[in-house]
Amino acid sequence: AQSVTQLDSQVPVFEEAPVELRCNYSSSVSVYLFWYVQYPNQGLQLLLKYLSGSTLVKGINGFEAEFNKSQTSFHLRKPSVHISDTAEYFCAVSEGNTPLVFGKGTRLSVIA
């Protein structure tokens, strides 16, 4: 069965500093990987996704993630964060035509 582990429940970072949010998954087959962002009192918005091809995926708002099959990881990065990036970030995995399995989320707090 597939599962997702987000290693950090909270990540505080100063504005304009780089950030990495970690995600590891468990699956016995090929997977599709996603990062979603959730702002307060809102639904989830897709940041980026890996379906196939290049392992470095670029998304919206300057975020990118790298799929590492050998380490079963899909870490999210941004070189310089803004106050507006403060939100909850969820990593999710799907095995083909199956529902998403989400991690517990990482709360990113950007400090001015």
Added chain:
Amino acid sequence: EAGVVQSPRYKIIEKKQPVAFWCNPISGHNTLYWYLQNLGQGPELLIRYENEEAVDDSQLPKDRFSAERLKGVDSTLKIQPAELGDSAVYLCASSPRSIAGGASNEQFFGPGTRLTVL
């Protein structure tokens, strides 16, 4: 293009009362999902529809929860009777059918309904 619409956005009820949530997916999306999101947790799937057929309802507590998707468009999720532990955000999502015929993996989420059971 309009996104996934959910109503109400907030609902406060007393325990043992019934409650219903409504979802209108993005036009043309065949697959519809209901998720439960507890505070500080990621969403967990309750039920998935392919058109009007519930293809995965294994996580739906059928003693008190029910759902329907008449005509394969809008969907309603009901709880009867509600319990204190049902307080959470209920998210609806939809996804299109991929060119290959299988459901696309990208899901589009609505804003959710925040339920508080007193």
